[in-house]
Amino acid sequence: MSSTDYAFALDGAQRAAAAAAEILLHYWRQGVAVEWKSDATPVTVADREAELAIRDILRAALPEAGIYGEEFGRDGDTQEWLWLVDPLDGTKSFVRRTPFFSTQIALMHRGELVLGVSNAPVYGETMWASRGGGAWFEGHQVQVAATAELAQASVSLGNIKSLTADARWNALGGLVAEVNRIRGYGDFCHYHLLARGGLDLVIESDVNILDVAALAVIVREAGGVFTDLEGSGLTLDTRSVLAGVPAVHEVALARLR
Template identity: 50%
Template sequence: MQQFLDAALDAATAAAQVIRDGYAGSFRVRTKADASPVTEVDEAAEKTIKAVLAARFPDHGFYGEEFGLDRPDAEYVWLVDPIDGTKAFVRGYPMFSAQIALMHRGELIVGVSCAPCFGDGETFYASRGGGAWRVAGIDARARPAVPVRVGRAESFPEAALSMGNIATLAGEPRFARFAANVIPRLQRIRGYGDFLHYHLLAGGKIDAVVESDINILDIAALAVIVREAGGLFTALDGGELTLDVRGVLAAATPELYRALARELR
């Protein structure tokens, strides 16, 4: 497991430097078929990540946000979003991260989330059975890591919830019920978005996340991190995280997870 984690951390560090250099300068932006933006920095970062991983594990598959699937039937498949939060990157605010996860026969086993321009940089990482860790900066192999753990909130009055990308969910009857039955009872509700609310959840700063309109590349690495920090992380309907996932529910404790799930189903 350590060799996979080390490779992911090295790939994230290499990509983070590419992203930092691009963020500081000018770059070309185009619009993809789904109307989302992509920059030459996204593409360069993904190529950098793939080069690092392919050099060490040439038999592994690779699923990248910008260049798609390569060897999808391999026993091990890397899931990569080189800049999760491209809209923020384009608009010049630092709410984006490089996401790298490893899936083994359908199970997520390694996750690295590196936010290179968030303050001085911040990296969270985890591997199955190895706990979750935070490093200040982009080079997680060169700096001391601090273990992170989710909080202890078990009920709505104790809980801080962050919601993201709720466009689809907001049009469903269950959201009206959720808004009426849950939101007034929470200690706090925010919309931190992208990597940040999952970093905050893993570190015990907030207690739950509800997010729709995502894909597996947005959350694969973050799911490993939150789970290894002691939290629960599933599809929005409670199912397993698959390549087709479109919404997620994550919470610090089983009690809070169950309470939120009841209101969302």
């Protein structure tokens, strides 16, 4: 894909995220009934309507691409291009009137994540990136921090419930004892902070690829490293995250291994 093609696809993803934002803000203001999926996670009409709006725009922007969405599954058998969509990442926050939710849209080419848009409408942040094009926050290019040592690092922990039953739990405790600052921003927020220099490491053990695909592109294009907890690259089956500035990510990965 040329830089022109990336720009066209990115424009489509941004327009799709903006359309979703209008729907989410509508239901945010008026309130919405909550249903529960078989996996005990919540879903609302806002999730579904936002994904349908996103799908319409993405199909027009890149007709040859398949779409894999949180609410309506995967359409299209193409192995070349695949959109990854979470229309409302952070539904639990949404239904509890907490503004830490977002729309996540990423594009995968032959298994590699190449483009991402992350839009948090109530929080008031949009970030985007495409391969080789840098990471951007409200029109300004961003970079991760230059933190070089674990003792200087600010770390945010997200969903880590399964890590409590993992052999790496004690290793995580060792990291916590050595870093400068511990926070738990969660959802899109700590990845946005990481990409623009406000954090140095994010750890999560319980995620879905749709939650983090766009954020992975953004962090990487900002100069960060984004892997799972084993240090592997992201796939459709990814369930954990270790993301950070290069020096801190390297040390944390060695400790957690």
